[in-house]
Amino acid sequence: MIRSELLTKYYGSVRAVGGVSFSVGAGEVAALLGPNGAGKSTVMRLLTGYVSPTAGRALVGDVDVAERPVTARRQIGYLPEQVSLYPEFTVRRYLGFVGEVKGLARRRRRAAIGRVIEQCGLGEVADRHNGTLSKGYRQRVGLAQALLGDPAVLVLDEPTVGLDPVQAVEMRELIRTLAGCTVLLSTHNLTEASALCSRVIILSHGSLVAADTAAELGRRLEGAGRLVVRIDGPPDAVAQGLSALPGVLGIERGEPDGQAGVRFVVLASNPEPVQRRLAAMAVAAGWTLLEVQVKPPTLEDLFVRLVGSEP
């Protein structure tokens, strides 16, 4: 349903994305992941026709977005990173305005507005001015305008960014109700990606580093695992020692938490031998190994392994 074919975008001499190819099938919910500046918003702007590619093409269904942006946009609901809501408009009036811009005829528009108000839980605030709404409600209005006209494809740029935990959970629940739509959403939150998405696309420095189903990406890490360890020893030396152990793919050092020792999360290609080497190293160095737990790998582990940093 969505296809990115070798999409490349330069802003002046800055390469925002280069040679990015992936697809999202009809009805799939896909996550676009990557650290800041990886090119996620640019890919979304290319897919929605808000910027044109320097090379490559974006397809929605069989429509080339750059060639027929109006036709393509009719199939797409877009929640941009910063949605401009016209603060002096009421929610209902704003949605009416967006419906008009989307070319919905008056009667159809009224019914469609009623539907999205209901769907996005905006009934209570429908006659309030956008400028007076909480961030959570503003995001819901952003989603409601994207849903107007029943688009087959939704492109949501960081739908939960800036929301408090309760608002974020509500937004995720709302996204979960969009069954049937093809959804591409960007996020920095890997728990969110795991919970909502069956397909994962990872960008780093404008290039694609992975695009696959979540299940297939999980298989890539098969055998790998994370060790959660607590060691009483000089933290810098312990961190160095852990990083240098054969089979260790990465480590993460915990903040001081008032308990004895320092907590580390160690991502290992095969946790069992690493656990033995780690115990031997601690004994040899005179450190005390206070705790070791083996956990299955997470999407975060895969991300760190592929991108080399936190999302």
Ligand code: ATP
């Ligand atoms: P974030 O997670 O911080 O929103 P992102 O993954 O969405 O980042 P983009 O916003 O697509 O990344 O930016 C990719 C690169 O392109 C960055 O280096 C950014 O500075 C650059 N860039 C984006 N928009 C423009 C623009 N209009 N003009 C010039 N450079 C731009």
